[in-house]
Amino acid sequence: MSITPPLEPNEGITDPKSTVENTENAIELKEVEGLSQGRIVLRRFLRHRGAMISAVVLVAVVILVTTSIGWGPIPGWWKYGYRETSDIVNAGGAPTMGFQDGGFTFGEHPFGQDNIGHDGFALVMRGTQQSLTVMFVIGLLSTTIGVLVGALAGFFRGRLDDLLMRFTDMIITIPVIMIGAILGVLVGGANPWSLAIALSLVSWTNMARLVRGQFLTLREREFVDAARVAGASNARIMFKHILPNAVGVIIVNATLLMASAILLETALSYLGFGISSPEVSLGQLINEYQTAFATRPWLFWWPGLFIVTIALCVNFIGDGLRDAFDPRQRRIPTKRALAKADARKARSQARAAARA
Amino acid sequence: MTTDYATSPGAPAADAKAPILEVRDLRVEFFVDGEWFPAAEDVSYDVRPGEVLAIVGESGSGKTQSSMSLIGLLPPNGRSEGSAKLAGRELLGLNHKQLSKVRGKDVSVIFQEPMTALNPVYTVGFQIVETLRVHFDMTPKQARARAVELLRMVDLPNPEESVDKYPHQLSGGQRQRAMIAQALACEPKLLIADEPTTALDVTVQAEILKLMRDLRHRVDAGIILITHDMGVVADLSDRVMVMKNGRVVESGSADEVFNRPQHEYTRQLLDAVPHLGSETFAASGLNGEHPVAAAEGTATLHVSERPLGQPLPRPGLLDDPRTGSALEAKGLVIEYPGRGRVPAFRAINGIDLTIGKGEVVGLVGESGSGKTTVGRAAVGLLPVAGGSLTVNGVELAGIKPKDLRAVRQDVSIVFQDPGSSLNPRLPIGESIGEPLKLHKIASGADLDRRVESLLDRVHLPRAMRNRYPHELSGGQRQRVGIARALALSPKLLIADEPTSALDVSVQARVLELFQELQREYGFACLFISHDLAVVEILSNRIAVMSKGDLVEVGPREQILRAPQQDYTKRLLAAVPVPNPAEQKLRREERDRLLAAAAPAGTSAAEAAVADGQRVEAFEDAEQETLGRRYQGPGPGQV
Numbered sequence: 001m002s003i004t005p006p007l008e009p010n011e012g013i014t015d016p017k018s019t020v021e022n023t024e025n026a027i028e029l030k031e032v033e034g035l036s037q038g039r040i041v042l043r044r045f046l047r048h049r050g051a052m053i054s055a056v057v058l059v060a061v062v063i064l065v066t067t068s069i070g071w072g073p074i075p076g077w078w079k080y081g082y083r084e085t086s087d088i089v090n091a092g093g094a095p096t097m098g099f100q101d102g103g104f105t106f107g108e109h110p111f112g113q114d115n116i117g118h119d120g121f122a123l124v125m126r127g128t129q130q131s132l133t134v135m136f137v138i139g140l141l142s143t144t145i146g147v148l149v150g151a152l153a154g155f156f157r158g159r160l161d162d163l164l165m166r167f168t169d170m171i172i173t174i175p176v177i178m179i180g181a182i183l184g185v186l187v188g189g190a191n192p193w194s195l196a197i198a199l200s201l202v203s204w205t206n207m208a209r210l211v212r213g214q215f216l217t218l219r220e221r222e223f224v225d226a227a228r229v230a231g232a233s234n235a236r237i238m239f240k241h242i243l244p245n246a247v248g249v250i251i252v253n254a255t256l257l258m259a260s261a262i263l264l265e266t267a268l269s270y271l272g273f274g275i276s277s278p279e280v281s282l283g284q285l286i287n288e289y290q291t292a293f294a295t296r297p298w299l300f301w302w303p304g305l306f307i308v309t310i311a312l313c314v315n316f317i318g319d320g321l322r323d324a325f326d327p328r329q330r331r332i333p334t335k336r337a338l339a340k341a342d343a344r345k346a347r348s349q350a351r352a353a354a355r356a
Numbered sequence: 357m358t359t360d361y362a363t364s365p366g367a368p369a370a371d372a373k374a375p376i377l378e379v380r381d382l383r384v385e386f387f388v389d390g391e392w393f394p395a396a397e398d399v400s401y402d403v404r405p406g407e408v409l410a411i412v413g414e415s416g417s418g419k420t421q422s423s424m425s426l427i428g429l430l431p432p433n434g435r436s437e438g439s440a441k442l443a444g445r446e447l448l449g450l451n452h453k454q455l456s457k458v459r460g461k462d463v464s465v466i467f468q469e470p471m472t473a474l475n476p477v478y479t480v481g482f483q484i485v486e487t488l489r490v491h492f493d494m495t496p497k498q499a500r501a502r503a504v505e506l507l508r509m510v511d512l513p514n515p516e517e518s519v520d521k522y523p524h525q526l527s528g529g530q531r532q533r534a535m536i537a538q539a540l541a542c543e544p545k546l547l548i549a550d551e552p553t554t555a556l557d558v559t560v561q562a563e564i565l566k567l568m569r570d571l572r573h574r575v576d577a578g579i580i581l582i583t584h585d586m587g588v589v590a591d592l593s594d595r596v597m598v599m600k601n602g603r604v605v606e607s608g609s610a611d612e613v614f615n616r617p618q619h620e621y622t623r624q625l626l627d628a629v630p631h632l633g634s635e636t637f638a639a640s641g642l643n644g645e646h647p648v649a650a651a652e653g654t655a656t657l658h659v660s661e662r663p664l665g666q667p668l669p670r671p672g673l674l675d676d677p678r679t680g681s682a683l684e685a686k687g688l689v690i691e692y693p694g695r696g697r698v699p700a701f702r703a704i705n706g707i708d709l710t711i712g713k714g715e716v717v718g719l720v721g722e723s724g725s726g727k728t729t730v731g732r733a734a735v736g737l738l739p740v741a742g743g744s745l746t747v748n749g750v751e752l753a754g755i756k757p758k759d760l761r762a763v764r765q766d767v768s769i770v771f772q773d774p775g776s777s778l779n780p781r782l783p784i785g786e787s788i789g790e791p792l793k794l795h796k797i798a799s800g801a802d803l804d805r806r807v808e809s810l811l812d813r814v815h816l817p818r819a820m821r822n823r824y825p826h827e828l829s830g831g832q833r834q835r836v837g838i839a840r841a842l843a844l845s846p847k848l849l850i851a852d853e854p855t856s857a858l859d860v861s862v863q864a865r866v867l868e869l870f871q872e873l874q875r876e877y878g879f880a881c882l883f884i885s886h887d888l889a890v891v892e893i894l895s896n897r898i899a900v901m902s903k904g905d906l907v908e909v910g911p912r913e914q915i916l917r918a919p920q921q922d923y924t925k926r927l928l929a930a931v932p933v934p935n936p937a938e939q940k941l942r943r944e945e946r947d948r949l950l951a952a953a954a955p956a957g958t959s960a961a962e963a964a965v966a967d968g969q970r971v972e973a974f975e976d977a978e979q980e981t982l983g984r985r986y987q988g989p990g991p992g993q994v
Binding site for chain 2: 221
């Protein structure tokens with residue numbers, strides 16, 4: 001095992017002291033050898049088992065909902081549309097998926113049908129599409145608003161900070177669900193885009209506070225002074241120097257924000273203030289079929305399962321990102337990894353002994 | 357020159373005593389990336405009661421980890437092998453419960469940073485009482501009485517009152533005293549002092565060292581002193597162990613190691629330590645005269661005659677002394693503005709200072725003296741509150757932001773901490789090229805070329821330009837910081853303690869580079885440092901600051917050899933010298949000086965408290981104002 005020392009600082013100049021400098025913090029350097037910060041974060045993320053499984057599941061869900069009934073220009077392979085009705089196959093529209101004749105079969109309507117013959121699978125797919133749209137739009141838009149407000153407040157401080165933060169406080173004091181409900185009705189709930197934009201306008205507050213905190217800390221660091229002495233403008237310092245250093249906090253909170261966004265959308269739709277018929281979302285499906293809970297439970301369970309899956313996945317990914325971005329976090333090696341390293345060492349020693 | 361420095365009551369007898377700690381073949385490893393990476397190997401040593409063993413080495417040499425492994429304080433990915441017996445009892449392999457009985461009672465630790473090692477929400481007394489009551493069956497009343505007794509033992513002023521104080525109400529040196537009192541609470545057999553004075557000012561350091569010297573005989577504990585400072589080692593230790601890359605390269609008595617170093621690395625380490633007095637006396641031909649002694653007109657002492665490994669060439673004024681000055685301050689006042697009920701804090705109280713073109717002026721002082729404030733004001737990071745400050749002929753008092761940009765083309769700054777002053781998300785090539793790009797001097801291929809030539813200048817390989825700061829060592833980072841500061845070929849360079857965060861050998865090389873560049877570029881320089889020995893190597897003139905005032909300014913030789921002010925004398929006397937015999941003489945000299953200089957009316961303790969408060973007020977004000985710089989007249993004012 002050899003560590004490649006950082007390149008010789010004095011190439012060509014023979015100086016015994018250079019070796020001293022090179023071995024400084026050798027352990028620390030070994031951990032980050034030849035990697036940019038982004039690569040380090042990625043590597044740590046890939047090691048996070050929960051987050052990786054969640055990422056795979058989430059990608060699978062996205063692929064499933066896009067290809068099955070088609071999304072915009074993408075054609076679908078599922079035979080029913082979400083607005084089509086067809087003959088009810090099983091008694092009461094029960095799911096056809098299950099074990100029949102000694103083998104597993106999907107049947108005509110794997111997630112079942114409602115009382116007028118809508119296909120459950122198509123409905124859930126469409127609902128998931130809409131809910132995901134709302135989630136991503138809220139994630140993107142409120143992150144942008146939050147970062148801008150937080151950055152301005154944290155960087156300039158003083159009167160601008162007071163103003164922006166009091167405005168933020170004001171929005172925080174109003175229950176999101178209430179303001180969301182009012183806005184949702186005002187902008188017309190049928191469209192997921194307008195609902196998402198309306199919700200973004202109230203859900204950026206947390207992000208703004210966190211980013212402000214980050215900016216307040218980072219602007220005291222010496223590299224900001226160094227940039228100022230180098231002649232950098234305020235905008236350059238904010239976006240080129242400080243923002244990249246806050247990106248960890250921003251990404252982590254954006255994911256957590258998305259997880260709460262999908263729950264918020266569901267809650268609003270369930271209350272009847274969000275996406276409404278004839279458009280479909282997961283929360284709206286649950287709302288619509290809650291009365292059928294006793295008679296046709298499948299209409300209730302499938303959308304619920306998808307909500308839980310998506311929310312869990314996004315939360316896990318956020319968790320993984322948080323761990324990956326936290327440089328202080330040191331992984332405690334597992335017993336197996338330790339045993340492997342010991343065995344490897346013993347082998348190499350044995351080999352060396354054999355050679356000698 | 358024999359071991360006369362060790363003829364203290366405990367030391368000769370100590371050899372006869374059985375060792376309190378026996379470490380054999382200690383090996384500490386860290387699990388990194390699926391492999392065990394050794395941090396220390398084959399470490400063996402004994403510590404006897406009343407004896408101080410100094411473990412010396414640079415960062416990454418394994419000196420701290422090998423000692424912390426004794427009491428099981430390794431990070432979760434570390435493990436230790438071998439044997440370490442404390443009074444015959446094996447320490448390695450004890451479980452958590454057994455270890456917690458050993459920690460604090462048999463072995464205790466003095467940490468480097470007393471502010472972070474003491475819990476800020478509890479009083480000092482509470483923390484000592486807690487340690488006592490965990491290990492002994494004591495009533496709260498008894499424990500408190502004992503705490504007061506301990507605080508008196510470490511010479512904390514007014515122990516009856518101090519016991520109820522919170523850590524932030526004490527000055528840095530007092531906090532360290534309280535830490536020591538806590539460490540001694542259970543009369544440990546072994547005391548591990550991990551860089552106990554590194555975070556302290558040189559005068560406070562001298563006091564803490566004095567305290568530790570007194571205590572070692574009183575408590576009769578074995579002391580492991582972990583440090584990188586050869587001066588501290590010379591002051592305190594009986595035996596020295598030098599570590600490098602996790603291995604012990606040399607060990608022996610302090611006398612042997614300092615006067616007859618066997619290993620090449622030890623010699624390098626000793627040579628790299630800036631030696632107060634070496635430059636001045638060599639230059640003036642008055643070799644061997646002791647600065648303090650000379651000033652006092654007393655005994656002539658002999659400075660170590662060991663030749664310096666690589667005598668550093670003296671910086672001198674350029675051949676043609678040009679007229680005009682690079683920096684001129686007249687009655688300069690700098691204030692951190694008050695906020696609400698907090699009154700404005702005056703950090704600089706009307707100073708006059710001139711730096712000629714191509715001249716290097718060293719600015720020294722303790723923390724809170726305002727030396728950094730002067731540096732920051734000179735590059736326009738702090739506004740001038742009164743008086744005048746002219747940099748390269750431009751008046752900085754009341755300057756408009758857009759004019760400041762032009763000023764900054766000719767003045768730049770090297771910051772103290774290279775880890776913080778480089779943007780962690782920018783490749784270093786971009787950091788270096790930023791001033792050139794922003795002043796529209798170079799772009800594209802031309803910029804690349806100039807960045808490469810700057811990297812050459814600071815002796816870094818060109819391939820490093822795409823690396824990120826975290827991939828570089830401390831010394832390499834500081835080279836990058838210097839390269840960035842030189843990008844615009846400034847006429848005035850402010851160097852704000854550029855080497856204080858570096859190891860000695862790295863520091864020696866950075867200082868060498870600095871001198872070389874100064875000769876090449878011929879910039880004027882304000883070199884700010886708390887280390888007189890470093891300032892001595894570089895400066896033509898030295899300015900001494902204390903509490904916002906300029907105490908003394910003069911040519912280097914005059915300040916170091918014939919200081920006029922008491923403050924300068926005390927500062928000079930407090931610097932430990934990496935030579936046990938010489939250090940002993942200096943110490944006695946210093947004690948005499950202090951006894952004579954003790955103010956009649958106020959006690960030294962009160963003065964210390966006042967000092968601590970000033971440093972604190974300073975820190976508070978700085979926090980406030982750094983944030984408020986953009987506030988006043990409008991964003992981007994400064």
